[in-house]
Amino acid sequence: MDTTDLVYRADCPSRIVLDQIADKWSMMVLEVLREPQRFNAIKRRLDGVTQRVLTQTLRKLERNGMVHRKVLDGRVLGVEYSLTHIVKYLQGPFSILFDWTLGNIEAIQECQRKYDEQDE
Amino acid sequence: MDTTDLVYRADCPSRIVLDQIADKWSMMVLEVLREPQRFNAIKRRLDGVTQRVLTQTLRKLERNGMVHRKVLDGRVLGVEYSLTHIVKYLQGPFSILFDWTLGNIEAIQECQRKYDEQDE
């Protein structure tokens, strides 16, 4: 281990952050929450996520101060989620990542085909 | 489901890409490989990764055309990994993400403390 590689050290606090947000659902939630959304609205947009996993993901992001949870007052229960200010800064990079996946998907799938063909 | 939300649909190819790279080790490998590195060099820099998981991660990235695997000729076995050109475009956003974790770690840990204090 090179001690100058702080971000890669297991005991570096930033690694703990990466452990938290560097997963598929967290990234997609952060992208969806460009606009504040209610629980079921988020769930509907993230095709395939279960309510259990979405709840866990939101709790994790809330714990890390990246998402704000607000109980709406009204006759029926309603909860709105939104991004906190510290995480809004990441929206640019995230958008680039999403755009990149769309722009490179064909090249990637071609690579997958070639890779899978080798000694099938 | 809003059909305009292509990137969030389970059957959208880009989701498959996110499934592949949106995880902790993949992101760190892509960051480490700014400079081409040999297997054990990568392993040493990524504190805590096991050789098995690193191998799997590299294979996955190679399959998706993001990492190039090159067997070096010499008396002993040597393998060098490097980034392919399509993924180099992501280095900017990745660096921002890494810098962000370092810059916001204190605020985040403060949020964690507050969150954990609630009704301990």
Add this chain to the structure above:
DNA sequence: CGGGATCCAGGATGATACTG
């Protein structure tokens, strides 16, 4: 050096039912 093969435990996840 750079892995592959195997075994195994623990955590993540899906399905389902229930609730303030």
Add this chain to the structure above:
DNA sequence: CAGTATCATCCTGGATCCCG
């Protein structure tokens, strides 16, 4: 609406041993 609780299952990941 927005969750919690429980259970069965699956899969990841760690540990270990071996190999060209």
